[in-house]
Amino acid sequence: SAVISQKPSRDICQRGTSLTIQCQVDSQVTMMFWYRQQPGQSLTLIATANQGSEATYESGFVIDKFPISRPNLTFSTLTVSNMSPEDSSIYLCSVRQSYEQYFGPGTRLTVT
Amino acid sequence: EDQVTQSPEALRLQEGESSSLNCSYTVSGLRGLFWYRQDPGKGPEFLFTLYSAGEEKEKERLKATLTKKESFLHITAPKPEDSATYLCAVQAQNSGYALNFGKGTSLLVTP
Numbered sequence: 468s469a470v471i472s473q474k475p476s477r478d479i480c481q482r483g484t485s486l487t488i489q490c491q492v493d494s495q496v497t498m499m500f501w502y503r504q505q506p507g508q509s510l511t512l513i514a515t516a517n518q519g520s521e522a523t524y525e526s527g528f529v530i531d532k533f534p535i536s537r538p539n540l541t542f543s544t545l546t547v548s549n550m551s552p553e554d555s556s557i558y559l560c561s562v563r564q565s566y567e568q569y570f571g572p573g574t575r576l577t578v579t
Numbered sequence: 580e581d582q583v584t585q586s587p588e589a590l591r592l593q594e595g596e597s598s599s600l601n602c603s604y605t606v607s608g609l610r611g612l613f614w615y616r617q618d619p620g621k622g623p624e625f626l627f628t629l630y631s632a633g634e635e636k637e638k639e640r641l642k643a644t645l646t647k648k649e650s651f652l653h654i655t656a657p658k659p660e661d662s663a664t665y666l667c668a669v670q671a672q673n674s675g676y677a678l679n680f681g682k683g684t685s686l687l688v689t690p
Contacts, residue, residue, distance in 0.1 A: 468625065498676055509583075509680040510623070510666070523675065559622055563676050568613065570622035 469494055469564045471571035479577045480550055487546045488574045490560030495540035498563040501533070504573070505556045513558075516543050550578045581606045581674075585667050585681035592657055592688050600652040600684045602667030612650050613678060614643050615666040623666055626652075657688045 470493040480486050490499065501513040514524045514535055522535040536544045547554055555578045560571040584603045592598055604612065611630050615623035627636045629645040636643050640661065642653040652665055664685045668678040 471622075500677065507682075509682050510668075510678070511680075512677045515675055515677065525677070561678075566611070567625055567628055568670075568676075568678060569625055570615070572622045573620075575620075 468567070469496060469562050469569045471560055471562060471569060473558075473560055473571040473574050475574060476572065477575040477577075479579060481579055482551055484550055485546055485548045486550065486576060487544050488558055488560075488576075490543045490545070490571055492541045492562055494564070496562040496564050497540065499537060499543045500561040500563075500568075501535065501543075501545045502559040502561055502570075503556045504559060510559065513545070547576065550576075552578045554578050581669060581671055581679045583667055583669055583679055583681035585665075585684050587684060588682070589685045590687070592654075592686070594658055594688055594690050595656050597653070597655045597657070599654070600665055600667075600686070602650040602652070602681055603648060604650070604667075604669045605648075606669045606671045606679070608672035610670040610672045610674070610676075612645055613668040613670065614650070614652055615668070617664045617666055617683070626665075654686070657686075659688045659690055662686055662688045 474489045499516045502510045513528045514522045516522045516537040534546045557573045559573045582605045586601045611628045614626040617623045627643040632647045664683040666683045668680040
Protein backbone atom coordinates (compact mmCIF):
# COMPACT_ATOMS: atom_id res chain seq x y z
CA SER A 468 0.00 0.00 0.00
CA ALA A 469 1.05 3.59 -0.65
CA VAL A 470 2.64 5.50 2.21
CA ILE A 471 1.59 9.14 2.27
CA SER A 472 3.04 11.99 4.28
CA GLN A 473 1.68 15.50 4.72
CA LYS A 474 3.24 18.74 5.90
CA PRO A 475 2.47 20.51 8.11
CA SER A 476 0.63 18.13 10.43
CA ARG A 477 -1.15 21.06 12.03
CA ASP A 478 -1.11 24.84 11.95
CA ILE A 479 -2.85 27.83 13.45
CA CYS A 480 -3.28 30.69 10.99
CA GLN A 481 -4.75 34.15 11.04
CA ARG A 482 -7.77 35.19 9.04
CA GLY A 483 -6.88 36.48 5.57
CA THR A 484 -3.63 34.55 5.21
CA SER A 485 -2.88 31.49 3.07
CA LEU A 486 -1.43 28.07 3.88
CA THR A 487 0.10 25.55 1.51
CA ILE A 488 -0.19 21.88 2.44
CA GLN A 489 2.23 19.39 0.93
CA CYS A 490 1.50 15.75 0.12
CA GLN A 491 4.30 13.27 -0.66
CA VAL A 492 3.73 9.65 -1.75
CA ASP A 493 6.35 6.90 -1.61
CA SER A 494 5.46 5.59 -5.08
CA GLN A 495 4.27 7.00 -8.38
CA VAL A 496 0.51 7.39 -8.62
CA THR A 497 -1.63 8.85 -11.34
CA MET A 498 -4.62 9.91 -9.30
CA MET A 499 -4.42 12.09 -6.20
CA PHE A 500 -7.29 13.64 -4.31
CA TRP A 501 -7.75 16.32 -1.68
CA TYR A 502 -10.49 15.91 0.94
CA ARG A 503 -11.74 18.03 3.81
CA GLN A 504 -13.05 16.69 7.10
CA GLN A 505 -14.94 19.21 9.18
CA PRO A 506 -15.93 18.43 12.78
CA GLY A 507 -18.92 16.10 12.89
CA GLN A 508 -19.13 15.96 9.10
CA SER A 509 -18.32 13.43 6.41
CA LEU A 510 -15.13 13.60 4.44
CA THR A 511 -15.80 15.80 1.43
CA LEU A 512 -13.85 15.77 -1.82
CA ILE A 513 -12.34 19.14 -2.74
CA ALA A 514 -10.64 18.21 -6.01
CA THR A 515 -8.97 15.53 -8.07
CA ALA A 516 -5.37 16.22 -9.13
CA ASN A 517 -3.94 14.13 -11.93
CA GLN A 518 -0.40 14.75 -13.10
CA GLY A 519 -0.27 16.53 -16.42
CA SER A 520 -3.74 18.01 -16.27
CA GLU A 521 -5.60 20.75 -14.45
CA ALA A 522 -7.21 19.83 -11.17
CA THR A 523 -10.93 19.09 -11.27
CA TYR A 524 -12.92 20.78 -8.49
CA GLU A 525 -16.13 19.55 -6.88
CA SER A 526 -19.20 21.71 -6.57
CA GLY A 527 -18.70 24.33 -3.89
CA PHE A 528 -14.90 24.48 -4.26
CA VAL A 529 -13.12 26.90 -6.58
CA ILE A 530 -9.57 27.18 -7.85
CA ASP A 531 -9.07 30.72 -6.54
CA LYS A 532 -9.75 29.54 -3.01
CA PHE A 533 -8.04 26.12 -3.21
CA PRO A 534 -5.30 26.20 -5.87
CA ILE A 535 -3.64 22.83 -6.40
CA SER A 536 -0.33 21.89 -7.97
CA ARG A 537 0.69 18.43 -9.19
CA PRO A 538 4.22 18.76 -10.56
CA ASN A 539 5.02 15.02 -10.67
CA LEU A 540 3.66 11.57 -9.88
CA THR A 541 4.65 11.60 -6.19
CA PHE A 542 3.84 15.11 -4.99
CA SER A 543 1.00 17.61 -4.75
CA THR A 544 0.17 20.79 -2.88
CA LEU A 545 -3.11 22.33 -1.79
CA THR A 546 -3.26 25.99 -0.86
CA VAL A 547 -6.04 27.35 1.31
CA SER A 548 -6.25 31.02 0.35
CA ASN A 549 -7.60 34.07 2.15
CA MET A 550 -8.58 31.93 5.09
CA SER A 551 -11.59 32.46 7.35
CA PRO A 552 -12.58 30.59 10.51
CA GLU A 553 -14.93 28.45 8.37
CA ASP A 554 -11.84 26.93 6.73
CA SER A 555 -10.83 25.35 10.06
CA SER A 556 -10.80 21.68 9.23
CA ILE A 557 -8.65 18.63 8.61
CA TYR A 558 -7.31 18.47 5.06
CA LEU A 559 -6.44 15.02 3.74
CA CYS A 560 -4.47 13.90 0.72
CA SER A 561 -5.50 10.62 -0.87
CA VAL A 562 -4.19 8.42 -3.69
CA ARG A 563 -5.64 5.64 -5.79
CA GLN A 564 -3.39 2.64 -6.20
CA SER A 565 -4.23 -0.89 -7.37
CA TYR A 566 -7.99 -0.25 -7.25
CA GLU A 567 -7.73 0.87 -3.61
CA GLN A 568 -7.59 4.33 -2.11
CA TYR A 569 -5.27 5.40 0.69
CA PHE A 570 -5.16 8.50 2.85
CA GLY A 571 -2.46 10.59 4.41
CA PRO A 572 -2.40 11.51 8.10
CA GLY A 573 -4.08 14.85 7.49
CA THR A 574 -3.30 18.49 8.22
CA ARG A 575 -5.29 20.03 11.05
CA LEU A 576 -5.88 23.70 10.28
CA THR A 577 -7.24 26.21 12.76
CA VAL A 578 -8.03 29.72 11.55
CA THR A 579 -8.32 32.46 14.16
CA GLU B 580 -27.83 11.93 -5.87
CA ASP B 581 -25.54 9.39 -4.21
CA GLN B 582 -26.15 8.95 -0.50
CA VAL B 583 -24.42 7.03 2.27
CA THR B 584 -25.95 6.57 5.73
CA GLN B 585 -24.18 4.82 8.55
CA SER B 586 -25.80 3.48 11.70
CA PRO B 587 -25.58 3.58 14.56
CA GLU B 588 -23.73 6.87 15.03
CA ALA B 589 -22.09 5.48 18.14
CA LEU B 590 -21.79 2.00 19.59
CA ARG B 591 -20.44 0.85 22.92
CA LEU B 592 -19.53 -2.82 23.29
CA GLN B 593 -17.99 -4.89 25.99
CA GLU B 594 -14.88 -6.80 25.06
CA GLY B 595 -15.94 -10.02 23.36
CA GLU B 596 -19.46 -8.76 22.51
CA SER B 597 -19.90 -9.18 18.75
CA SER B 598 -21.96 -6.71 16.71
CA SER B 599 -22.46 -5.20 13.27
CA LEU B 600 -22.21 -1.72 11.80
CA ASN B 601 -24.50 -0.77 8.93
CA CYS B 602 -23.87 1.29 5.81
CA SER B 603 -26.91 1.96 3.61
CA TYR B 604 -26.30 3.51 0.23
CA THR B 605 -27.92 4.74 -2.93
CA VAL B 606 -25.71 5.22 -5.94
CA SER B 607 -26.17 5.40 -9.66
CA GLY B 608 -24.02 2.43 -10.55
CA LEU B 609 -21.68 1.13 -7.86
CA ARG B 610 -18.03 0.79 -8.74
CA GLY B 611 -16.96 -0.09 -5.19
CA LEU B 612 -17.83 0.23 -1.50
CA PHE B 613 -14.97 1.05 0.84
CA TRP B 614 -14.53 0.60 4.59
CA TYR B 615 -11.99 2.57 6.61
CA ARG B 616 -10.94 2.78 10.22
CA GLN B 617 -10.03 6.19 11.62
CA ASP B 618 -8.32 6.74 14.95
CA PRO B 619 -8.43 10.18 16.61
CA GLY B 620 -5.99 12.60 15.03
CA LYS B 621 -5.12 10.26 12.17
CA GLY B 622 -6.11 9.74 8.56
CA PRO B 623 -8.47 6.95 7.51
CA GLU B 624 -6.86 3.51 7.34
CA PHE B 625 -8.02 1.35 4.44
CA LEU B 626 -9.77 -1.89 5.44
CA PHE B 627 -11.77 -3.33 2.53
CA THR B 628 -13.20 -2.70 -0.90
CA LEU B 629 -16.29 -4.63 -2.01
CA TYR B 630 -17.35 -4.58 -5.63
CA SER B 631 -20.51 -6.66 -6.06
CA ALA B 632 -23.49 -7.91 -4.09
CA GLY B 633 -22.75 -11.12 -2.25
CA GLU B 634 -19.07 -10.37 -1.86
CA GLU B 635 -17.47 -10.81 1.57
CA LYS B 636 -14.02 -9.93 2.89
CA GLU B 637 -12.37 -10.66 6.22
CA LYS B 638 -9.47 -9.26 8.17
CA GLU B 639 -8.77 -10.49 11.69
CA ARG B 640 -11.95 -9.81 13.72
CA LEU B 641 -13.62 -7.81 10.92
CA LYS B 642 -15.84 -9.12 8.14
CA ALA B 643 -17.47 -6.91 5.53
CA THR B 644 -20.46 -7.96 3.43
CA LEU B 645 -22.32 -6.26 0.59
CA THR B 646 -25.86 -6.32 -0.79
CA LYS B 647 -27.41 -4.11 -3.44
CA LYS B 648 -28.56 -1.61 -0.82
CA GLU B 649 -26.26 -1.92 2.17
CA SER B 650 -23.04 -3.18 3.62
CA PHE B 651 -22.32 -4.57 7.05
CA LEU B 652 -19.11 -4.55 8.99
CA HIS B 653 -19.26 -7.43 11.45
CA ILE B 654 -16.95 -7.28 14.44
CA THR B 655 -16.41 -10.62 16.15
CA ALA B 656 -15.22 -10.74 19.76
CA PRO B 657 -13.94 -7.15 19.69
CA LYS B 658 -11.03 -5.95 21.78
CA PRO B 659 -10.43 -2.48 23.21
CA GLU B 660 -7.92 -1.80 20.42
CA ASP B 661 -10.79 -2.05 17.92
CA SER B 662 -12.14 1.22 19.33
CA ALA B 663 -12.18 3.76 16.49
CA THR B 664 -14.50 5.47 14.03
CA TYR B 665 -15.43 3.25 11.10
CA LEU B 666 -16.15 5.02 7.82
CA CYS B 667 -18.03 3.71 4.81
CA ALA B 668 -17.72 5.25 1.35
CA VAL B 669 -19.14 4.49 -2.09
CA GLN B 670 -17.53 5.05 -5.44
CA ALA B 671 -19.91 5.50 -8.32
CA GLN B 672 -19.12 4.39 -11.85
CA ASN B 673 -19.46 7.97 -13.07
CA SER B 674 -17.59 9.57 -10.16
CA GLY B 675 -14.12 9.76 -11.60
CA TYR B 676 -12.99 7.59 -8.65
CA ALA B 677 -14.16 10.06 -6.00
CA LEU B 678 -15.40 8.60 -2.72
CA ASN B 679 -18.69 9.66 -1.14
CA PHE B 680 -18.46 9.09 2.61
CA GLY B 681 -20.94 8.49 5.38
CA LYS B 682 -20.53 10.22 8.71
CA GLY B 683 -19.11 7.15 10.39
CA THR B 684 -19.82 4.96 13.40
CA SER B 685 -17.84 5.66 16.55
CA LEU B 686 -17.08 2.35 18.25
CA LEU B 687 -15.95 2.06 21.86
CA VAL B 688 -14.97 -1.34 23.21
CA THR B 689 -14.59 -1.50 26.97
CA PRO B 690 -12.60 -4.13 28.88
